[in-house]
Each structure stands twice: as C-alpha cells, then as structure tokens.
Amino acid sequence: xxxxxxxxxxLGAEVALQRGRYLDASRxxxxxxxxxxxxxxxxxxxxxxxxxxxxxxxLAAADRWLALNxxxxxxxxxxxxAALHLYRIxxxxxxxxxxxxxxxxxxxxxxxxxxxxxxEEASPSAATAVLQRLVPRFDDMTEAHYALAQAAIRSxxxxxxxxxxxRARELGAYWAPAGLLLARVQMLQxxxxxxxxxxxxxxxxxxxxxxxxxxxxxxxxxxxxxxGRRQLLALSDSETAGAMVxxxxxxxxxxxxxxxxxxxxxxxxxxxxxxxxESLFYLGALAEQQDNPEDALQFYERVTGGDMAMAxxxxxxRLKAQREGLEAGLVHLREFAATxxxxxIDTLVAQASxxxxxxDSAGALALLDTALQDYPDSIELRFARVFQLEKTDKxxxxxxxxxxxxxxxxxxPTAENALGYTLVDRTRAxxxxxxxxxxxxAQAPDNGAVLDSMGWALHRLGRHVEALKYLEQARGxxxxxxxxxxxxxxxxxxxxxxxxxEVWRQASERYPDNAELKRQLQKxx
Numbered sequence: 001x002x003x004x005x006x007x008x009x010x011l012g013a014e015v016a017l018q019r020g021r022y023l024d025a026s027r028x029x030x031x032x033x034x035x036x037x038x039x040x041x042x043x044x045x046x047x048x049x050x051x052x053x054x055x056x057x058x059l060a061a062a063d064r065w066l067a068l069n070x071x072x073x074x075x076x077x078x079x080x081x082a083a084l085h086l087y088r089i090x091x092x093x094x095x096x097x098x099x100x101x102x103x104x105x106x107x108x109x110x111x112x113x114x115x116x117x118x119x120e121e122a123s124p125s126a127a128t129a130v131l132q133r134l135v136p137r138f139d140d141m142t143e144a145h146y147a148l149a150q151a152a153i154r155s156x157x158x159x160x161x162x163x164x165x166x167r168a169r170e171l172g173a174y175w176a177p178a179g180l181l182l183a184r185v186q187m188l189q190x191x192x193x194x195x196x197x198x199x200x201x202x203x204x205x206x207x208x209x210x211x212x213x214x215x216x217x218x219x220x221x222x223x224x225x226x227x228g229r230r231q232l233l234a235l236s237d238s239e240t241a242g243a244m245v246x247x248x249x250x251x252x253x254x255x256x257x258x259x260x261x262x263x264x265x266x267x268x269x270x271x272x273x274x275x276x277x278e279s280l281f282y283l284g285a286l287a288e289q290q291d292n293p294e295d296a297l298q299f300y301e302r303v304t305g306g307d308m309a310m311a312x313x314x315x316x317x318r319l320k321a322q323r324e325g326l327e328a329g330l331v332h333l334r335e336f337a338a339t340x341x342x343x344x345i346d347t348l349v350a351q352a353s354x355x356x357x358x359x360d361s362a363g364a365l366a367l368l369d370t371a372l373q374d375y376p377d378s379i380e381l382r383f384a385r386v387f388q389l390e391k392t393d394k395x396x397x398x399x400x401x402x403x404x405x406x407x408x409x410x411x412x413p414t415a416e417n418a419l420g421y422t423l424v425d426r427t428r429a430x431x432x433x434x435x436x437x438x439x440x441x442a443q444a445p446d447n448g449a450v451l452d453s454m455g456w457a458l459h460r461l462g463r464h465v466e467a468l469k470y471l472e473q474a475r476g477x478x479x480x481x482x483x484x485x486x487x488x489x490x491x492x493x494x495x496x497x498x499x500x501x502e503v504w505r506q507a508s509e510r511y512p513d514n515a516e517l518k519r520q521l522q523k524x525x
Contacts, residue, residue, distance in 0.1 A: 006036035022052035039068040058082035087409035124155035142172035156447035192222040209241040243274035277306035413440035448477030
C-alpha cells in the first residue's frame with residue numbers, strides 16, 4: 001500500500017512518470033493531493049493527469065483542488081472538460097455553469113471563449129448535450145444560441161442548429177457571424193435560395209472579404225459554379241482572404257480530379273507558408289493517386305501537426321508496411337508518438353488498425369488490451385478494441401464491451417448506435433438494436449452512419465420500403481462500401497435487381513479492393 005505522506009507520494013509519482021507509467025503517476029499524485037492541504041499539489045495532479053489523458057484522475061484532482069479553493073476558475077475548467085471526456089454531462093454542466101457566471105467579463109464572452117475548446121476537446125454530441133442544458137439559462141444571449149447552433153451542426157442535428165441559429169440571428173440582427181451561421185444551416189438543409197439570400201443580407205450589412213469568400217463557397221455548393229468561381233477569383237488578391245481562396249480552389253480541383261491544378265495550388269500554399277500541413281496531406285494523396293508512393297511518403301511524413309497529422313502518419317505507416325513489412329510501419333508510428341506525445345493514444349489506435357489490416361488481429365487485440373491498462377478512460381481505444389473483436393467474429397465479447405461503454409456513457413449516440421448496429425447486424429436481437437439506433441438518431445438525425453444503421457435495422461425487421469428511405473438519405477451524407485452493400489441488399493429485397501446490380505457495380509469501381517462487394521456482385525450475376 002502506498003504511504004500517506006504527500007511528499008513520498010509525489011516522489012513516487014515522479015518516478016512512475018519518468019518510467020512512462022502515466023496512470024500510476026496520476027493516481028499517486030491524486031493520493032498526494034488528497035493527503036495534502038496544499039492546493040498546489042492538487043493543481044499539479046490535475047495538470048499531470050490532463051496531459052496524459054487520465055480523465056477520471058483529472059476529475060478527482062480537480063474536485064480536491066476545488067475543496068481547497070472553491071473559487072478557482074482553472075480547477076472548474078479542468079473538472080468541466082474531464083467530465084465531458086467521460087460523457088458525464090451533469091458534472092460538466094455544473095462546472096461550465098459556474099465558469100460562465102464567474103470567469104469572464106460576461107457570460108456572452110464566456111460562450112465565445114469556451115466554444116473553441118468545446119470544439120477541440122469535447123465530442124460533438126457531448127458539447128451539444130451540455131450546451132442544451134446551459135443555453136436556457138441565457139435565452140436572451142446571441143452568443144449562447146450561436147454556440148449551441150455550432151455544436152449542433154457538428155453533432156449532425158441540423159434541425160436543432162436551425163432553431164438556435166435563427167434565435168441567434170434574431171437577437172443579433174447585425175452580428176455577421178450569426179447571419180452566416182444561419183445561412184450555413186439553411187444550406188445544409190437544402191434551402192439554397194434562402195441560404196444565399198441570408199448571406200447577401202449579411203454582406204450588405206458588413207462587406208468584408210472573408211464574408212464574400214463564404215458567400216462564394218455557398219454559390220459553389222448550390223451548383224452555381226460559374227458565379228462561385230468568379231467571386232472566388234475576384235478575391236484572390238485579398239490580403240485577408242487570398243490564401244483561403246487559394247485553399248478553396250485547390251480543394252475544388254482536388255474533388256473534381258484536376259490533379260495537376262490541385263497539385264500546383266497546394267504546392268503554392270506550402271511555398272507561401274499557408275495551410276501547410278493540410279496542403280502537404282493533399283499533395284501526398286495526389287501522389288498516391290498517381291501511383292507514386294515514394295513522393296506520397298515524403299509528403300505525409302512532413303505533416304507533424306494540425307488536424308491532418310494522424311491521418312498523414314497512418315498513411316505513411318501503411319506505405320512503409322507495404323514496402324518494408326508490417327514492423328516498419330509500426331516502428332514509424334512508435335517513433336512519431338515518441339516525438340509527439342500528444343498523439344500517443346491516436347498512434348496506438350493506428351498501430352492496432354495497421355496490424356488488423358495486415359492479418360494480425362491477435363496482435364492488434366493484444367496491443368489494445370495493454371494500451372487500455374495504461375489509458376482506461378480512452379474511448380478511442382475502447383472502440384478500436386470493439387472493432388477488432390468484431391473483425392475476428394468475437395461477437396459476444398464485442399457486444400459485452402459495447403454494453404459496458406453504453407453504461408459508462410449514458411446518452412452517447414455514438415455508443416448507442418455502435419451497440420444497436422452490432423445487435424442488428426451480428427445477432428438476432430433486432431428489436432433491441434432498433435431501439436438503441438432510434439435513440440441515437442433522435443440526437444444525430446443527419447448523421448450518415450446512424451441513418452445507415454436505421455436503414456439496416458428496418459431491413460432486418462422486414463420493413464424494406466422504410467429501410468430504403470433511410471439508406472438513400474445516408475448515401476447523401478457519406479460514401480462507404482458498407483452502406484452500398486446495405487443499399488443493394490434492400491433493393492434486392494424489393495425485387496429491384498437491376499438497381500442493386502448497378503449500385504454494387506459503381507461501388508466496386510470506387511472500392512476495387514473490397515472483396516465483399518465483388519463477392520455479392522458475382523453472386524448476383
């Protein structure tokens with residue numbers, strides 16, 4: 001048993017930290033905080049645990065910190081975001097409510113200051129859930145409704161986003177961000193004319209290049225390509241929007257398959273130091289498309305930060321595994337984690353995925369089991385383990401693991417959808433799975449994966465006409481071979497064989513390595 005002396009516990013924590021035993025270090029620091037009356041120890045415990053993603057320990061340390069100093073705003077913040085990582089919405093609501101009322105010049109400023117951290121750290125559904133509880137307390141504040149609308153978009157609930165974007169616009173009729181947010185929601189819901197009209201109203205009130213850029217992108221999204229491109233090109237020399245215009249045009253060329261034009265634009269962005277990591281990622285993808293793995297690898301390896309870092313490093317590891325063997329890919333990921341510890345958990349997930357895709361599911365499961373001993377609060381590792389269990393047909397273990405996740409994260413639509421889909425797809429508990437998916441869909445009605453799950457559940461229940469409606473909606477949101485398989489199966493059940501064949505034929509062209517699509521198409525022929 002560890003000693004109760006705070007100094008001895010801190011010393012033990014530092015030794016564990018030096019040895020890379022982050023959970024042990026966090027636990028020892030929390031015990032030291034509980035044994036000490038010095039709030040500095042509690043602060044150190046919270047910071048250490050937060051840095052190493054030990055969310056239960058963060059919450060315990062923050063609680064102790066607040067017991068010693070109930071007005072400490074930083075402790076409230078640690079507690080709030082640890083609770084969001086754990087999907088403890090009640091606890092997050094309590095601490096964020098205190099922060100909004102005490103930590104900022106005004107609650108309005110608080111919503112705008114907290115929104116970036118909510119976007120970066122909290123899952124979209126957790127951010128939406130906690131804001132839905134907080135916003136009614138501040139119903140007359142534009143910024144509160146603006147924050148909730150932003151979160152609702154990310155959590156694929158466009159109807160909820162519309163309600164609060166409209167309310168934000170009513171309260172802040174001359175605040176351009178609220179108007180543009182409403183226009184984005186209208187565009188997402190297919191109301192293109194209304195969206196463009198709203199955007200034009202904003203520009204008439206405040207004519208800035210960044211707002212004109214957003215309007216130009218909306219024109220392109222609405223199918224008005226000539227006018228959209230004209231507007232973009234008119235902004236290409238803008239000091240404030242020029243680089244964003246170049247980025248938008250590069251993306252358009254990439255999506256349209258104009259490889260040389262896209263490469264030229266992305267290369268120019270890199271040379272000017274704008275959107276560098278993102279551009280390097282797309283240059284790597286273009287090199288892969290042109291069957292040039294050496295150049296692709298060089299581009300991917302340079303993406304060491306930003307939103308595309310893990311996607312790039314995972315692709316680099318895959319290319320190395322193809323060229324030099326599985327171990328080379330794994331070494332690449334381990335070395336990246338050693339220099340970028342903030343990606344430690346992501347690289348563990350990527351290593352497991354790489355093992356699984358190279359016929360080493362046993363190794364993937366062993367790696368994840370070990371990783372979860374070190375990071376028991378990581379939902380990413382827990383879901384990765386479920387995926388590997390399903391891949392190896394360990395259905396009962398997979399269902400048990402998902403039931404535990406749902407119990408630990410009540411109300412989390414991602415967890416509910418995962419369990420519901422597994423029950424529908426791999427067991428005969430169709431009705432239970434349908435109920436779980438229905439709950440997930442209520443929170444994320446525009447999420448492609450959940451729409452696909454609902455379609456597949458209805459198909460399993462023999463309700464094929466209803467199933468087709470959901471699968472077609474899902475197809476408008478995501479591009480996934482599993483969805484194409486589902487859609488073809490439902491079309492066959494409706495005796496629409498020619499349409500099923502065409503769906504699978506087109507999907508086989510998009511996913512030439514998908515063995516199940518080939519098998520189903522050959523079976524149909």
